[in-house]
Amino acid sequence: MTSMTSLKVTGLLTGAMALAVVSPAMSHHSHAxxxxxxxxxxxxxxxxxxxxxxxVLLYLEIKGENGxxxxxxxxxxxxSNTISRGIRPATFKPGDVVNAKVHPLKDGRPGGNxxxxxxxxxxxxx
Amino acid sequence: MRxxxxxxxxxxxxxxxSAQTTIFTTNDFRQDRDRxxxxxxxxxxxxxxxxxxxxxxxxxxxxxxxxxxxxxxxSKGTGRVGALNLASPYPYTSAWEHYEAWRKxxxxxxxxxxxxxxxxxxxxxxxxxxxxxxxxxxxxxxAMLTPQYREYFVQEVKAAAEGxxxxxxxxxxxxxxxxxxxxxxxIVTPDKVWTxxxxxxxxxxxxxxxxxxxxxxxxxxxVKWHGESIGFWDRDALIIHTNQIRGWKGGLSESTDNLExxxxxxxxxxxxxxxxxxxxxxxxxxxxxxxMRFELDAETRPELRPLYNTCTDTNGPSTKVFMDxxxxxNQRLPGDPLYWNAADPRPWRTYLAESDKRHxxxxxAEGR
Numbered sequence: 001m002t003s004m005t006s007l008k009v010t011g012l013l014t015g016a017m018a019l020a021v022v023s024p025a026m027s028h029h030s031h032a033x034x035x036x037x038x039x040x041x042x043x044x045x046x047x048x049x050x051x052x053x054x055x056v057l058l059y060l061e062i063k064g065e066n067g068x069x070x071x072x073x074x075x076x077x078x079x080s081n082t083i084s085r086g087i088r089p090a091t092f093k094p095g096d097v098v099n100a101k102v103h104p105l106k107d108g109r110p111g112g113n114x115x116x117x118x119x120x121x122x123x124x125x126x
Numbered sequence: 127m128r129x130x131x132x133x134x135x136x137x138x139x140x141x142x143x144s145a146q147t148t149i150f151t152t153n154d155f156r157q158d159r160d161r162x163x164x165x166x167x168x169x170x171x172x173x174x175x176x177x178x179x180x181x182x183x184x185x186x187x188x189x190x191x192x193x194x195x196x197x198x199x200x201s202k203g204t205g206r207v208g209a210l211n212l213a214s215p216y217p218y219t220s221a222w223e224h225y226e227a228w229r230k231x232x233x234x235x236x237x238x239x240x241x242x243x244x245x246x247x248x249x250x251x252x253x254x255x256x257x258x259x260x261x262x263x264x265x266x267x268x269a270m271l272t273p274q275y276r277e278y279f280v281q282e283v284k285a286a287a288e289g290x291x292x293x294x295x296x297x298x299x300x301x302x303x304x305x306x307x308x309x310x311x312x313i314v315t316p317d318k319v320w321t322x323x324x325x326x327x328x329x330x331x332x333x334x335x336x337x338x339x340x341x342x343x344x345x346x347x348x349v350k351w352h353g354e355s356i357g358f359w360d361r362d363a364l365i366i367h368t369n370q371i372r373g374w375k376g377g378l379s380e381s382t383d384n385l386e387x388x389x390x391x392x393x394x395x396x397x398x399x400x401x402x403x404x405x406x407x408x409x410x411x412x413x414x415x416x417x418m419r420f421e422l423d424a425e426t427r428p429e430l431r432p433l434y435n436t437c438t439d440t441n442g443p444s445t446k447v448f449m450d451x452x453x454x455x456n457q458r459l460p461g462d463p464l465y466w467n468a469a470d471p472r473p474w475r476t477y478l479a480e481s482d483k484r485h486x487x488x489x490x491a492e493g494r
Contacts, residue, residue, distance in 0.1 A: 028437070032289035032291055036196055053436075055441075056440075079326075083429055083430060
């Protein structure tokens with residue numbers, strides 16, 4: 001299994017997420033646990049892609065600081081918003097190598113809130 | 127960010143210390159009761175702006191969703207006193223009196239047939255407008271609440287601004303009556319109306335009986351998540367009375383089991399316009415009123431149809447039943463870690479009390 005890690009702060013590049021809310025999409029939970037002042041790059045190999053509500057979740061295997069495998073969870077939006085970004089259930093498959101930009105968890109554990117992602121075919125979803 | 131805000135306030139020596147205390151600088155908000163209805167106590171922030179501080183990041187309004195409303199902790203707000211009137215314009219003191227007066231005005235109500243019933247087909251987006259206080263400063267919401275609920279409100283918005291947030295959806299608990307008001311579909315028949323909505327973690331349904339059968343007998347009443355709704359038509363307007371609503375968070379602050387509401391809806395071209403009046407004398411110093419507004423959704427892509435959703439799909443499983451150290455199915459009991467007390471009428475109180483204690487320990491340890 002190919003995996004690589006890149007955890008680097010790229011600054012305050014929040015970007016404008018052109019994300020169309022199609023339904024009322026009542027907010028599921030606050031994003032207070034994510035550090036929105038940071039945007040980091042996470043590269044790794046897809047292990048699972050849960051195309052489900054209330055949040056679509058992408059799991060990667062990345063390399064930790066000492067080269068050990070680490071499971072990284074990327075929390076995405078709900079299904080409607082995810083579809084509106086062009087992401088479909090088959091967009092990410094186990095074994096795909098992807099690169100994502102996320103707002104990381106404030107406490108440093110391996111998880112973050114999705115900002116953009118480059119899929120295995122090179123296409124960028126933002 | 128928080129310590130900088132406190133430092134700046136501390137350096138402003140020209141104002142008496144007592145007048146400087148804000149929700150961001152107080153050591154004990156319960157000692158500030160006389161300031162809870164002062165916009166300056168909240169630095170003129172609206173409730174929405176205070177909640178946006180939970181993310182503690184100034185997005186400048188860019189982005190979407192929570193990022194668009196994110197704000198730096200302690201920043202100044204844009205609340206305008208009186209921007210939205212939260213008090214009911216009606217003279218009624220109870221929801222039933224209100225409902226009966228409107229029914230009398232409608233001479234008992236319009237009896238529709240399949241041929242005359244209003245056409246509310248389609249998918250809609252909307253709900254209450256400004257029921258969280260809207261553009262008013264948080265002090266305007268506090269002023270609508272009785273002393274006990276005013277304290278609950280200040281505790282809750284203070285914690286939310288600090289990122290210590292209790293949300294029903296976060297814990298896979300029902301959104302309750304106020305969430306059910308964000309209807310996406312209205313199924314209208316002569317003797318019953320259904321409203322449906324697909325939240326990301328829960329689906330919402332209301333049954334509104336317009337057949338004249340009335341509420342269940344008093345001896346059979348019990349509180350329900352969405353209450354019990356009856357209604358009548360006044361020509362093309364639907365009027366609804368709801369009682370037996372389980373007390374929960376939502377709306378202006380929170381509600382008790384005594385909340386009763388009166389709603390009125392009417393379709394005007396591609397809008398359904400309406401209003402809701404809330405009667406809950408334990409919580410509100412006077413009945414609360416808000417507009418309701420739904421827009422016809424132009425989105426018709428099949429892949430974006432409403433879904434049946436369950437919160438536990440990516441947020442579960444339930445913490446009540448679990449696998450114990452023996453690998454056996456077991457059930458948590460009072461006193462166990464992660465025990466969920468189903469009889470707790472205000473679980474956010476339990477959460478906030480523990481959060482207040484932990485946060486105070488954390489602040490002291492960090493020297494904040």
